[in-house]
Amino acid sequence: MSFFKITCPGCNKSLKISESLAGKSRACPYCRATVRIPEMPPPEAEPAFPGIQVAETPGSAKSRPKAGETAASVAGSMTPSIQTSAGSAVAPTVAGPTKKVVKPRRREKSWFSSGGDSASSDVSLVLSFLIGASAALVWYAATFPIQDTAFGQLFWQRGPVPFPTTFLMFWAIAILALKWLNLKKQKDAMLLDVLPTEVSAEITVGSIDRFIEHINQLPGASSDTFLINRVVRGIEHFRVRKSAAETVTMMESQSAIDANNVAGSYTILKVFIWSLPILGFIGTVMGVSSAVASLASSLSDGGSMDAMKVALQDVFGGLGTAFDTTLLALIMSMLVKIPASALQKSEEDLITSVDEYCNENLLRRLNDGREGGAERGMSGGGAESDIFRQAVEQALGTHHAEMEQWLSKLDTIGTHLTDQVAQGWNKVNKQIEVQQQKHVTVLHEQQLDQQARLQAQLDQMANAADKIQQTLSALSTQTATLQTQVNETFSQTNTSLSNHLSGVQSGLSSLSGVLEKLGDQQVVVQQVAAAPEPRRNGWFSKKSRANGRA
Structure with missing residues (x-):
C-alpha cells in the first residue's frame, strides 16, 4: 500500500x-x-536542485530557527553536509552545543478509554456500566405503559431473568459504542502526516528530535492512537539502540502486542455474549420448574374441574415464561454478537493499516549510518528496497542464529527421543513376543487337550457304533429267521385254505345237486315238540345246590 x-x-x-x-x-x-x-x-x-541533497549530521539541531534565536546560534548548532550525485560529502568541523533531548508528549487520559501509557483498544468499564444502566432504566421506563401487551410482557411479566438480561445487553451495547468512537478516532489519526519528509527525508538519530516536536504538535486526541504510539516507540527505540535492524524487530513485536490488545479488548464482550443465553436457559429452568410444581400441586389436591383448569393455566404460564426468556436471551445475544464481530474486524484492519504505514514511512527511511545512509535516496527505489531488505536480514540474523542453535538442540533432543523410542519399542516388542509365545504355548496345550478329548469321544462313538453294528447284525439274523418262519406259515396257511376251500366247494356242489333233486317237491316243515331232557345230577343241579346248603 x-x-x-x-x-x-x-x-x-x-x-x-x-x-x-x-x-x-x-x-x-x-x-x-x-x-x-x-x-x-x-x-x-520536483526538487529545485536535482542531484544535490542537503542533510544534517546526527548531531545537528533542527533546521528552522525559533523566534528570538540568532543566526549565529543556528549556525553553531547545525553541521550541514552537502552530498552530490557522485556521493562525495563535505562537512564542517565546527560542532554545535549539546542539545536537550525532546521527549514525546504524554498520552492524554480520557473517560472513554482505559488507563495506561500506551495505546489501547480497551474502554472504561465504569463509564460503559453507567451508560448501560441508564439505557436499561430508560428502556424499562419506556416499556412500562405497554407492559400488558405481548411485547411488554417479555420484559415485565416473565420472572426476574429478563431484567439482568436486558441490563447485560445494554452494557454490551455501551461498550460497543465506546469502542466505535475510539475506532473512529483511530481512523482519523491515520490521515495525519506523522513523519513528514519536510522535516527530514531520512530518519536519523539527529532528526528524531524534530520528528518528536512535530508529533507533539499534532492534535491532542491522537496521542493515544495506535499509529502515534507505534511511531513514537519505534523512533525512541532507534534513538536508544541506533540500529535499524533492532528497530525492525521491535516494530514486529509492537505489532503483535497491538493485535493481542485488540483481541483481548473483546474478552468482556465474549463473556456477555456467553452469559446472555445462559440467563435464558436459567429462565427456562425456572419456568419449567414452576409449571411442574403447579401441576404436581393440582394433582395432589384432587380438586374439581375448575381447580384443574386453573392449575393447567399455571402450567402453561410457566411454560410460556420458560420459552419467552430463552427467546429474549437468544435475540439479545445476536444483537450483541453481530456488531461485535464487525467492529473487531474493523479494528484488525486498522492494525494492518498501521503496519503498512510504518513499513512504508518509518522502516524504509531509517538510517543508522551502517547501511548506506542518505546515499540510498540518491540511488533510486531499487537501492532503497535492497537496503530495507538488508536491514530486515540483519534483524533476522540474530534470530536465525538462535534458530540454528535451537534446531541443533532440537536435533539432539530428537535423536535422544528417537533412541529412547526405539529402545522402548524394542522392549515392547520383546514383551509382546514373550506374551505371544506364552499365548501360543497355552493355546497349543489347550489344542492338544481338546484333541485328546475329541479322540476319546471319537473312540467312545466308534465303540458305540460297533455295538450298534452288532445289534443290527443280530436283528438282521432274527429278521431273516422270522421272515423264513413267516413264509413257511404263509405256505402252510395257503395249503390249509386251499384244502378248506376245496371242501367248501365240494359241499356246495353236493348242496346244488340236492336242490336240483328236490325240484318241484313240496317241503313241509312241521314243528315237533321237543322231548324232555333227562334230569342230570351235576355240579349245577338243585340237589347239588341243596347239598351245598346243608
Whole structure:
C-alpha cells in the first residue's frame, strides 16, 4: 500500500492519505472539516536542485530557527553536509552545543478509554456500566405503559431473568459504542502526516528530535492512537539502540502486542455474549420448574374441574415464561454478537493499516549510518528496497542464529527421543513376543487337550457304533429267521385254505345237486315238540345246590 499527501482546504495542514481512500471523504484530524480525497494522487513537486541533497549530521539541531534565536546560534548548532550525485560529502568541523533531548508528549487520559501509557483498544468499564444502566432504566421506563401487551410482557411479566438480561445487553451495547468512537478516532489519526519528509527525508538519530516536536504538535486526541504510539516507540527505540535492524524487530513485536490488545479488548464482550443465553436457559429452568410444581400441586389436591383448569393455566404460564426468556436471551445475544464481530474486524484492519504505514514511512527511511545512509535516496527505489531488505536480514540474523542453535538442540533432543523410542519399542516388542509365545504355548496345550478329548469321544462313538453294528447284525439274523418262519406259515396257511376251500366247494356242489333233486317237491316243515331232557345230577343241579346248603 502506498501513500500520498494532500492539503486540507480548511486549515492548510498536510495530510498523508492511503491510496485505498481515494475518492472518499474524511474529516480533517486538525480542524474537523470534510476533506474530499482526489481519485488520483497529485503530482509531486520536483526538487529545485536535482542531484544535490542537503542533510544534517546526527548531531545537528533542527533546521528552522525559533523566534528570538540568532543566526549565529543556528549556525553553531547545525553541521550541514552537502552530498552530490557522485556521493562525495563535505562537512564542517565546527560542532554545535549539546542539545536537550525532546521527549514525546504524554498520552492524554480520557473517560472513554482505559488507563495506561500506551495505546489501547480497551474502554472504561465504569463509564460503559453507567451508560448501560441508564439505557436499561430508560428502556424499562419506556416499556412500562405497554407492559400488558405481548411485547411488554417479555420484559415485565416473565420472572426476574429478563431484567439482568436486558441490563447485560445494554452494557454490551455501551461498550460497543465506546469502542466505535475510539475506532473512529483511530481512523482519523491515520490521515495525519506523522513523519513528514519536510522535516527530514531520512530518519536519523539527529532528526528524531524534530520528528518528536512535530508529533507533539499534532492534535491532542491522537496521542493515544495506535499509529502515534507505534511511531513514537519505534523512533525512541532507534534513538536508544541506533540500529535499524533492532528497530525492525521491535516494530514486529509492537505489532503483535497491538493485535493481542485488540483481541483481548473483546474478552468482556465474549463473556456477555456467553452469559446472555445462559440467563435464558436459567429462565427456562425456572419456568419449567414452576409449571411442574403447579401441576404436581393440582394433582395432589384432587380438586374439581375448575381447580384443574386453573392449575393447567399455571402450567402453561410457566411454560410460556420458560420459552419467552430463552427467546429474549437468544435475540439479545445476536444483537450483541453481530456488531461485535464487525467492529473487531474493523479494528484488525486498522492494525494492518498501521503496519503498512510504518513499513512504508518509518522502516524504509531509517538510517543508522551502517547501511548506506542518505546515499540510498540518491540511488533510486531499487537501492532503497535492497537496503530495507538488508536491514530486515540483519534483524533476522540474530534470530536465525538462535534458530540454528535451537534446531541443533532440537536435533539432539530428537535423536535422544528417537533412541529412547526405539529402545522402548524394542522392549515392547520383546514383551509382546514373550506374551505371544506364552499365548501360543497355552493355546497349543489347550489344542492338544481338546484333541485328546475329541479322540476319546471319537473312540467312545466308534465303540458305540460297533455295538450298534452288532445289534443290527443280530436283528438282521432274527429278521431273516422270522421272515423264513413267516413264509413257511404263509405256505402252510395257503395249503390249509386251499384244502378248506376245496371242501367248501365240494359241499356246495353236493348242496346244488340236492336242490336240483328236490325240484318241484313240496317241503313241509312241521314243528315237533321237543322231548324232555333227562334230569342230570351235576355240579349245577338243585340237589347239588341243596347239598351245598346243608
